[in-house]
Each structure stands twice: as structure tokens, then as C-alpha cells.
Amino acid sequence: WDGEKRNLMPFPFNPSEIDTVLLTHSHIDHSGLIPKLVKEGFKGEIFATKATVDLCDIMLLDSAHIQERDAEWESRKRIRSGKKAVKPIYNIADAAESLSYLKGINCDTLFKIAPDITVRLRDAGHIPGSAIVELWINEKGREVKIVFSGDLGHKGTPIVNAPAYIDEADYVLIESTYGNREHRGMRETIEEFAGAVEDTLKRGGNVIIPSFAVGRTQDILYILNQLSREKRLKNINVFIDSPLAKNATMVFLKHPECFDKETLNLIKKGQFIKGSPILKFTDTPEESMAINKITGGAVIIASSGMCEAGRIRHHLKHNLWREECSIIFTGFQAEGTLGRQVIEGAKTVKLF
Ligand SMILES: [Zn+2]
Numbered sequence: 054w055d056g057e058k059r060n061l062m063p064f065p066f067n068p069s070e071i072d073t074v075l076l077t078h079s080h081i082d083h084s085g086l087i088p089k090l091v092k093e094g095f096k097g098e099i100f101a102t103k104a105t106v107d108l109c110d111i112m113l114l115d116s117a118h119i120q121e122r123d124a125e126w127e128s129r130k131r132i133r134s135g136k137k138a139v140k141p142i143y144n145i146a147d148a149a150e151s152l153s154y155l156k157g158i159n160c161d162t163l164f165k166i167a168p169d170i171t172v173r174l175r176d177a178g179h180i181p182g183s184a185i186v187e188l189w190i191n192e193k194g195r196e197v198k199i200v201f202s203g204d205l206g207h208k209g210t211p212i213v214n215a216p217a218y219i220d221e222a223d224y225v226l227i228e229s230t231y232g233n234r235e236h237r238g239m240r241e242t243i244e245e246f247a248g249a250v251e252d253t254l255k256r257g258g259n260v261i262i263p264s265f266a267v268g269r270t271q272d273i274l275y276i277l278n279q280l281s282r283e284k285r286l287k288n289i290n291v292f293i294d295s296p297l298a299k300n301a302t303m304v305f306l307k308h309p310e311c312f313d314k315e316t317l318n319l320i321k322k323g324q325f326i327k328g329s330p331i332l333k334f335t336d337t338p339e340e341s342m343a344i345n346k347i348t349g350g351a352v353i354i355a356s357s358g359m360c361e362a363g364r365i366r367h368h369l370k371h372n373l374w375r376e377e378c379s380i381i382f383t384g385f386q387a388e389g390t391l392g393r394q395v396i397e398g399a400k401t402v403k404l405f
Contacts, residue, residue: 057142060085060086060089060142061142063093064089064090064093067094068090068091068093068094068095069093069094069095069096071090071095071097072097072098072166072167073097073098073099073100073166073167074087074090074095074097074098074099074100075099075100075101075166075172075186075188075201076099076100076101076105076155077101077105077177077184077185077186077201077203077204078101078105078108078177078179078180078182078183078184078203078204079101079104079105079108079109079112079180079182079267080112080180080204080265080267080268081112081116083203083204084105084109084112084113085113085116086142087099087109087113087151087154087155088113088116088117088142088143088147088148088150088151089142089143089147090151091147091150091151091154092143092147092150095154097154098154098156098166099154099155099156100156100158100164100166100172100174101155101156101157101158101174101182101184102157102158102159102160102174102182102183102184103157103158103159103182103308104157104182104304104305104308104310104311105157105182105183105184106155106156106157106182107157107182107304107307107308108182108267108301108304109152109155110152110304111297111300111301111304112267112297112301113148113151113152114145114148114149115297116148117144117145117147117148118145119362120141120142120143120144121141121144121145123141124138124139124140124141127139158174159174160174160175160176160184160310161173161174161175161176161217162174169190169191169192170188170189170190170191171188171189172186172187172188172189173186173187174186174187175187175216175217175219176213176214176216176217176311177202177203177204177205177206177216177217178205178206178207178208178210178213178214178215178216178217179203179204179205179206179210179213179216179268180204180206180213180267180268181212181213181268181304181305181308181311181312182308182311183203183204183206183213184203185200185201185202185203185205185216185217185219186200186201186203187199187200187219187222188200188201197223197224198221198222198223198224199222199223199224199225199226200219200222200224200225200226201226202225202226202227202228203228204228204230205227205228207236208239209238209239209240210239210272211271211272211275211276211316212271212272212275212305212311212312212313212316213311213312213313214311214312214313215313230385231385243276243280246276246381246383247280247285247286249379249381250277250280250286250289250352250379250381251285251286252379253377253378253379254286254288254289254349254350256377257348257349257350257377258348258349258372258375258376258377258378258379259347259348259349259350259351259352259353259368259372259375259378259379260351260352260378260379260380260381261353261355261365261368261369261372261373261378261379261380261381262352262353262354262355262380262381262382262383263355263356263357263358263359263360263365263369263380263382263384263392264295264298264354264355264356264358264383264384265356265357265358265384266295266297266298266301266356266357266358267297267298267301269358269383269384270293270295270298270301270302270354270356271298271301271302271305272383273354273383274291274293274302274325274326274329274332274354275316275325277289277291277331277332277352278319278324278325278329278331278332281331282324288350289331289350289352290331290333290350290351290352291331291332291333291351291352291354292333292334292335292344292351292352292353292354293332293333293334293335293354293355294335294341294344294353294354294355294364294368295354295355295356295363295364296336297356298334298354298356299334299336302326302334306320306326306327341364341367342367344368345367345368345371349377353368353372355368358384358392359384359385359386359387359390359391359392359393360390360391360392360395361390361391361392366391366404366405369391369404370405373395373402373404380395382395382396391404
């Protein structure tokens with residue numbers, strides 16, 4: 054809770070003075086404070102791709118729901134020890150209200166957001182709907198082009214297209230999560246992943262994959278599906294234990310413009326998501342708990358991606374201590390998170 058204090062602080066600007074917001078993609082570390090912005094006086098327009106707008110629908114409501122629940126839990130604890138209750142950054146009603154400010158625009162199309170400012174969104178290849186923002190600003194007859202990369206994918210990212218090439222810019226603001234690291238090739242990474250899954254299942258254990266619900270989970274599904282089709286992995290049962298991941302997957306399917314050729318082909322043939330014999334989405338807490346009874350042969354994907362909250366913690370409780378099971382991390386683990394502790398080899402961790 055303390056880590057979120059910064060999000061509770063007032064913005065260092067007046068939200069009512071902002072005319073336009075350009076949102077690169079729906080991931081919550083980019084979109085998460087939109088309801089707070091609206092709640093505190095923003096009256097302008099928020100532009101993003103159509104897929105991003107649809108994904109924000111589910112993500113902002115989910116975020117508000119988590120905050121309401123966490124604030125309630127924290128307040129109860131505080132009241133017991135004589136302290137003041139806390140409020141969520143925003144509630145479900147705030148999130149719902151903010152959604153009406155989001156406007157979907159097409160990629161690759163010039164769009165004027167002010168008399169002297171033109172914008173164009175280009176595919177960032179990060180998750181469906183993700184965009185690079187190109188901005189042309191005309192000031193006193195001089196034109197300056199600024200490019201905001203947003204989060205970037207790379208050529209081998211499953212499901213989505215490779216990022217668009219930007220020909221020119223006067224200024225570039227670029228994300229640098231992995232700026233200091235050379236990534237291995239996708240095929241090598243998939244091989245290592247397949248090997249880890251195979252070894253674990255042979256030992257009679259389960260594979261637990263903590264994963265961000267939007268983007269990474271679907272990438273993993275794609276790869277597991279492919280490995281199963283190629284008979285590289287046999288008899289696997291994949292559980293996607295995240296209602297948000299399920300809802301996001303359904304939104305993806307409504308936006309074929311975001312998919313690469315391979316994915317479109319698979320969907321057409323009924324071999325991906327719908328019709329896949331190995332994938333099972335679980336909705337209710339009861340269905341989720343039923344997975345806990347499975348002791349071997351399951352690949353369980355749940356969020357949160359850094360193991361800080363959510364259903365993943367229950368799966369860790371049932372599997373982390375068992376020698377025959379594996380945890381496969383497929384995403385960035387920030388300092389101070391449970392995921393980071395596990396990666397760094399902690400001998401004991403506190404789950405609940
Ligand atoms: Zn992102």
C-alpha cells in the first residue's frame with residue numbers, strides 16, 4: 054500500500070488545463086491513472102487505437118475493482134489498530150466515467166488534435182493496440198517532429214506485427230526497459246521454455262507461469278499452442294487462471310487488425326484460442342481452486358506477472374515448495390517484488 058502513495062498524491066499539474074491525452078497502449082502502468090485524471094478535473098479528449106480503447110474498458114474497471122478491495126482490506130486493518138481508513142485512488146464509478154473520454158482512432162492515419170499539431174499512431178508491435186506516436190508540431194512556421202515510442206515489441210513477438218519503422222524525427226523519446234540487455238533470438242528462447250516445461254511434466258510436476266494478463270499471457274498461449282501442434286510438447290493441459298486474461302483475449306479477437314499473418318491464419322483454421330484442445334480458461338474462484346488439486350501435468354498461467362497479488366499466489370502456495378514443480382518467469386521482475394525474490398534464489402518467501 055505504501056508503494057502506491059505516489060499514485061495518491063496530487064498531479065504536479067492542473068488536470069483541467071490539459072486538452073488532449075495520447076495513450077500508447079492499455080497496460081496499466083500507462084493507462085492506470087486516467088480515471089484519477091478525469092476525477093480531478095480533466096475535460097479533454099484521450100486518443101488511442103480502437104483496440105486500446107476496448108482493452109482500457111476492461112483494464113481500468115479491473116484496476117478500480119482491485120483498488121476498492123485493497124483499500125477496504127487495508128482500512129479494516131488500520132481501524133483495528135486505531136488508525137484512519139484509506140480511500141482507493143479511484144473507484145469503479147470513477148473508472149466507468151473516465152471511459153467516455155477515450156476515443157479510438159485508426160493507425161497510420163494523420164489526425165489533427167489542434168490547429169498546429171498533427172498526430173499519427175503507428176504499430177508498436179508490443180501488444181494488440183499498442184502504438185508509437187508521431188507528432189508534428191508547427192510553431193511560428195517551423196515544423197518539429199517528435200516521436201514517442203511507447204513500449205516497443207520486436208520482430209519475433211508472437212501474435213502482433215513487428216514494430217513499424219519510423220523514417221525520421223527531430224526528437225525521439227524511447228522506452229528502455231531492456232536498453233542494457235541483448236535479447237537472445239526468439240527460437241532459442243522458445244526452445245529453453247519448451248525444455249523447462251517438458252522436464253517438469255516428465256518429473257510429474259506442474260509448471261506455474263506468473264504472467265501479465267494482457268499481452269504476455271496470450272504470447273505464452275500462442276507458443277504453447279504451437280509447441281503442442283508441432284508435437285514438441287505432448288499431452289499438456291494449459292489453464293489460464295485469470296478472468297482479466299480471458300476478457301482481454303476476447304477483446305483481442307475482436308481486433309484482427311492487430312494480428313500478424315500467422316495468427317490470422319491460425320484463427321481462420323480454428324487452431325488458436327477458440328478450438329484449441331489444450332487451453333482451458335477458468336472463471337470462478339471454485340474453478341480456480343479446483344486446479345489446486347492437480348498435482349502434475351498442468352501448465353498454469355495466472356497473474357500478477359510479478360507475483361505481487363492475484364491468483365498466482367495461491368498456485369505458488371500449492372506448488373512452489375514441491376521439488377518436481379517449476380516456476381517459469383517470462384517477464385520483467387521489478388526490484389522488491391516476490392517474483393524478484395524467487396529469481397534471486399530466496400530460500401523462504403512469505404505468500405500470505
Ligand atoms: Zn506495456
